[in-house]
Amino acid sequence: MTESGPAGDIVRAEGLSAAYSGRDGTPALLDISFRAAAGEKIALMGANGAGKSTLLFVLSGVIPPLGGSLVVNGIPVLKENLRELRKTAGLVFQNPDDQIFMPTVEDDVSFGPRNYGAGVEETGERVRKTLETLGIGDLSKRLAHHLSGGEKRLVALAGILVMEPALLLLDEPLAFLDTAARRRLLAVLAGLSQTMIIATHDTDLARTLCGRCILLQKGRVRADGPVDEVLADGARLEKWGL
């Protein structure tokens, strides 16, 4: 395995597998191979339990792959590279309450840059810019646990974007959002240039935001191609539990 892919490849996954200890031995991911080019926005779809969250966990270094090889933005995903990997691959969890842990919005979004050694002034500037990009500059001094679901999700996204990750991983970003909050988040995501992999059940999100769709079933890739083509085959989708 060479260390970096051809220019522009942000993800190179070859034969990836993953398993949870305590599970009956069936792997949660099996023989996953794909590449993502810089700037691609990919919808990761599949029924509940298909392995979407697990794949995002592996791509962001939250859980180690059991086998296969994975290179993210030129960084081989190995134990010794995890700190570097987490800076380049940012995962926004499905539930913002799993992510936001500092009392105020400003403190929470500052945590990543401070943790990676940025000074107070630089951090303040990056936080201000990130909140502005997401249209939530006015939330800066608010207590995170007083925010609405939609606001929390934007704050959780801010906490990741402030690190300027090359790869943005989003787990069910529209879950629990009302129509206005969904529209706002979709517009925000459409305006970002990052490479994105978005686990979602939402075919509208896939169609409007993503050029490509990877369909998982029981931990395997069953389809990978243009969103319209993957979603056009109703019989196949039904077979794979969608």
Ligand SMILES: Nc1ncnc2c1ncn2[C@@H]1O[C@H](COP(=O)(O)OP(=O)(O)O)[C@@H](O)[C@H]1O
């Ligand atoms: N912490 C865990 N421990 C054991 N099994 C898990 C754990 N998390 C997920 N799984 C199992 O791994 C498989 C894939 O789950 P997941 O990646 O969460 O699917 P999805 O996000 O597509 O709904 C499922 O069979 C699920 O039950």
Ligand SMILES: [Mg+2]
């Ligand atoms: Mg999931």
